[in-house]
Amino acid sequence: MSSLWALFSKYFLHLNTALGDLINTYHSWTLLLIFAVIFCETGLVVTPFLPGDSLLFAAGTFAGQGSLPIFWLWLVLFLAPVCGDSANYWIGRFVGPRVLKGEKTRFLNKEHLQRAHAFYEKYGGISVAIGRFMPIIRTFVPFVAGIGRMRYPRFLAYSIGGTLAWVSILVFAGYFFGQQPFVQKHFEIVILAIIVISLIPSVVGYLQHRREMKKNSAAMRDVAVSPEPSEGGE
Secondary structure (H helix, E strand, O other), X not given: OHHHHHHHHHHHXXXXXXXXXXXXXHHHHHHHHHHHHHHHHHHOOOOOOOOOHHHHHHHHHHHHOOOOOHHHHHHHHHHHHHHHHHHHHHHHHHHHHHHHHOOOOOOOOHHHXXXXXXXXXXXXXHHHHHHHHOOOHHHHHHHHHHHOOOOHHHXXXXXXXXXXXXXXXXXXXXXXXXXXHHHHHOHHHHHHHHHHHHHHHHHHHHHHHHHHHHHHHHHHHHHHHOOOOOOOOO
């Protein structure tokens, strides 16, 4: 448990230190590493735990310091989730039905998949754009959209729209506010706040999903135990 906390602290809470070390070592090549992390966080259903919102904010902070070129950073962070979404969509379209039929999946959290499916069923195509702001959900919604055979041009339009808003808000928030003395002094607290705030919609959705499942289970039990109506007035 302590090793997991140390890993979380190093690469999530102290993301500025980890990212700063990467920039000092790899310079502009760090953009490729950032692309890979965001692509995997968005495009592979087995890596929803990778940093998303916090990484965008931290990268924007370093761009504000002049350590990363803001234009290329924004472009890389725009292309990564759009490409990740598309890859996830096509994986879901061709592989997803077999995954849903299987009872056990070694590397895939079926509960996360069910929550994303419920979210997609509730909001339809717009869930691709809305889900961009929700960790875990944004990893699974493109997969579910592929399973549901949503038209790709429509999916891509929602993906681009959601990505434009997500990347621009977080990167430029880091770019403009990351230089403030309070943010620099309490960077770990700011990153933790971003993680917590971004998780709130997912937590609320999870609780609602659990409540609905309990209601459905209770209704099924009531139907199972209810006596059959008598025939012919006997």
